[in-house]
Amino acid sequence: MTRVTDTRPVGWWTVQCSYFDAERCLSCTWMGRPYAAQLAAKQDLVADLLAEHAGLDWLPPVASREEGFRNKAKMVVAGTVDAPTLGILDAAGAGVDLQSCGLYPDGLQAVFPVLAAFVTRARIEPYDVPARRGELKHLLVTQSADGDLMVRFVLRSQEAVTRIRKHLPWLHEQLPALVVASVNLLPEHKAVLEGSREIVLTDEQTLRMRVNGLDLHLRPQSFFQTNTDVAAALYRQAAAWVEESSPASVWDLYCGVGGFALHVADPARDVVGVETSAEAVASAALTARDAGLVRTTFLADDATGFALAADAAPDLVVVNPPRRGIGPDLAGWLERSGVERVVYSSCHARSLARDLAAMPSLRPVRGRLLDMFPQTTHYEVVTLLERA
Numbered sequence: 178m179t180r181v182t183d184t185r186p187v188g189w190w191t192v193q194c195s196y197f198d199a200e201r202c203l204s205c206t207w208m209g210r211p212y213a214a215q216l217a218a219k220q221d222l223v224a225d226l227l228a229e230h231a232g233l234d235w236l237p238p239v240a241s242r243e244e245g246f247r248n249k250a251k252m253v254v255a256g257t258v259d260a261p262t263l264g265i266l267d268a269a270g271a272g273v274d275l276q277s278c279g280l281y282p283d284g285l286q287a288v289f290p291v292l293a294a295f296v297t298r299a300r301i302e303p304y305d306v307p308a309r310r311g312e313l314k315h316l317l318v319t320q321s322a323d324g325d326l327m328v329r330f331v332l333r334s335q336e337a338v339t340r341i342r343k344h345l346p347w348l349h350e351q352l353p354a355l356v357v358a359s360v361n362l363l364p365e366h367k368a369v370l371e372g373s374r375e376i377v378l379t380d381e382q383t384l385r386m387r388v389n390g391l392d393l394h395l396r397p398q399s400f401f402q403t404n405t406d407v408a409a410a411l412y413r414q415a416a417a418w419v420e421e422s423s424p425a426s427v428w429d430l431y432c433g434v435g436g437f438a439l440h441v442a443d444p445a446r447d448v449v450g451v452e453t454s455a456e457a458v459a460s461a462a463l464t465a466r467d468a469g470l471v472r473t474t475f476l477a478d479d480a481t482g483f484a485l486a487a488d489a490a491p492d493l494v495v496v497n498p499p500r501r502g503i504g505p506d507l508a509g510w511l512e513r514s515g516v517e518r519v520v521y522s523s524c525h526a527r528s529l530a531r532d533l534a535a536m537p538s539l540r541p542v543r544g545r546l547l548d549m550f551p552q553t554t555h556y557e558v559v560t561l562l563e564r565a
């Protein structure tokens with residue numbers, strides 16, 4: 178991406194993407210809109226969606242870097258073993274190479290040519306979607322704020338695993354920041370990013386993602402917020418709201434690797450994180466253990482099932498569900514529970530609005546938009562709910 182500058186103030190410039198201009202990739206649907214206009218439009222959209230909540234005060238939106246903000250690349254691999262493409266597929270299923278995509282920081286962009294060379298060196302046949310032939314489907318690459326790397330090869334079968342192991346020392350030489358390398362197996366021909374089986378190839382299994390001075394551990398198959406800087410602002414905002422009422426007990430439902438729970442952890446507070454991914458739970462538990470937080474625990478469970486089966490409700494609940502929201506059963510439980518305060522962080526304001534309608538006793542009093550995804554219509558919104 179390049180910045181198109183003119184005499185307007187910062188935020189009213191636009192970034193320009195050659196892939197977008199050439200219509201090779203149109204994923205960034207707001208490409209070309211000045212960033213300040215994007216932020217204002219998102220704020221208007223979320224305020225409209227939650228307009229019926231009259232007592233809701235909006236804090237100023239949290240802006241992102243416009244470029245180079247993604248910590249994770251999900252590259253579809255196509256082409257040939259000698260000339261692989263890393264990027265997306267076109268409508269016919271052919272590879273479109275996006276190695277210079279400006280959403281990735283320079284450090285992450287620099288990794289892609291090395292990975293392409295590795296594909297050639299280890300003779301890993303890219304998967305051909307229309308022909309249903311080949312091995313390597315995706316390369317999933319995460320970079321921590323310190324520059325450390327996790328690289329995951331999503332393969333159709335184990336055919337290439339021995340060769341990947343054999344050439345791994347070369348990859349380490351080329352990428353000294355490589356900490357975790359793994360193979361994920363996705364034998365089925367289906368449009369998902371990864372399968373359920375992971376083979377870790379390195380001694381190290383976790384990538385340290387430093388956020389607000391806290392080392393969160395990220396293992397393969399665990400969710401991490403896409404935009405580390407904005408995630409840091411999100412956790413700070415949620416923690417500030419939690420501390421206002423000094424709750425003795427907090428649940429972090431849909432906790433992932435424990436970002437919210439670990440930001441509100443305190444030796445004098447019971448904190449429980451609940452999450453379906455066992456890998457994410459193990460990562461979160463490791464961070465708590467390293468920090469000596471004996472009253473902060475994590476469970477692999479369904480958030481709704483956990484809440485419905487609990488003997489007692491905590492003082493405060495944080496929820497950060499996937500796009501579908503928390504759904505009627507958990508919303509109904511929160512409504513009846515007597516929990517005084519809820520912090521609800523959502524990446525899909527429509528499902529947030531629907532869930533709020535199912536919890537009329539819990540009123541949103543403060544809200545903040547956090548722009549995790551510049552150049553697109555997507556954003557994160559966090560709200561503080563208080564029992565009326």
Ligand SMILES: C[S@@+](CC[C@H](N)C(=O)[O-])C[C@H]1O[C@@H](n2cnc3c(N)ncnc32)[C@H](O)[C@@H]1O
Nearest residue numbers: 400402431432433436452453479480497498499
């Ligand atoms: C938007 S992510 C939030 C992760 C975490 N709060 C963070 O800040 O990184 C949603 C998380 O919910 C988890 N999840 C999905 N369905 C779930 C369920 N039914 N019960 C508990 N966790 C679930 C996913 O694995 C994912 O880690």
